[in-house]
Amino acid sequence: MASKQTARQTGESIIRRLHDAGHVAMFAGGCVRDQLLGRDPKDYDVVTDATPDRVAELFRRTQKVGAKFGVVLVHVSGMQIEVATFRVDGDYSDGRHPDNVTFGNQIDDARRRDFTINGMFFDVVRQQIIDHVGGRRDLEDGIIRAIGDPDRRFAEDHLRMVRAVRFCARLGFVIEDQTLEAIRRQAHLLRTISPERVREELRMTLESPSRADGWRWICSAGLAAHILPGVPYDAQDQATVATRIAALPDNAGFTVVLAALLASLPPKRAGEVCSKFTSPNYESRGVSWLLTQLPRVRNPDNLDLADIKLLVARAGFVDLCALLRADLAAASLPPDPFEAFQTRANAIPPAEVAPPPFISGDDLVARNVPKGPIYADILTTLYHAQLNDEISDRPAAIARLEELIPRA
Ligand code: ATP
């Protein structure tokens, strides 16, 4: 078997195998949508009328990943494809997952899916789209529409509300009116589901270059005030955030996007919001750091050479520049501070950004300076002077050190 098979070919070979064994099997969901849009699908999912046990019998390497949901991971040619048995979802009591599922037919399976554009199948053998939910027309019209009664669908699984927004942003689609109204009615339920999942959907929505569209949909659907725990965006805040995130570079990462979203909060509070939102530590700290530095770089004339070098040396420097620029745009201010900051930063030769310090703690120990916070004070002062080119070599640094050591 060629190991260079694409995911699509692997999926097709699995479908043919199921078909040859007398089963119905098709591609389903996102990959069918993406195929019709001429986009490269992220992954290929297969649905079938074969039960998980039967799927396990037919393929050599399988793994029951969602036993409760009838999903089997089939490993072929170094790839894994999810094969799911047609099913009907039972009741939802946690606002996120069905309490139980029963196997059903393909129409049941199409109807349990979230949006019409995600509810289609592709029959590989007949080379035919199977559309039980009107997905093809909505795809052509650029519409996100819940399958069935939207209120019921969002009450079952609240995360679908953020998925709607994510697909709008990614595909440049609009949310159909009834679907949008239902989201507005149920937006508050977002607070009741696990923030990890909301964060992940929000990340995918806002890391994309069309993030400002995503944010506008979040606002228009009434989700803004519920999406980040404890941040009540009023209409003005929402508009400012839209301009700010629109002005970030296309490839901006989630840390700087979050900073742009939380820029009206005190930095420490913004970091706490991120932690509550299950951001990893580097992200919460990165957001606080960016928001602490933002007011400083808005007035770069107040920064000396050492201040600038210390900022350039930080991993968050590129994000800080992007945030400064976006923040000025959001405040309708000219980009002058950004340009001044960039020009000064670019003028620093790389070797001079973070040179090794002339003086270390050992030099203080050797001079019998008693241990305490004074070490950090003296070392910081000396390094700052070194970065400012006030001290050009170690002898000069030692002379300055002698002046700084308090005399008993
Ligand atoms: P992506 O391109 O981001 O992977 P996708 O549509 O493939 O988008 P997945 O999360 O991979 O999304 O899910 C695959 C399919 O499973 C969806 O197209 C949809 O049919 C169904 N699905 C996923 N999540 C839900 C949900 N919360 N409720 C109902 N159906 C869902």
Ligand code: MG
């Ligand atoms: Mg997918």
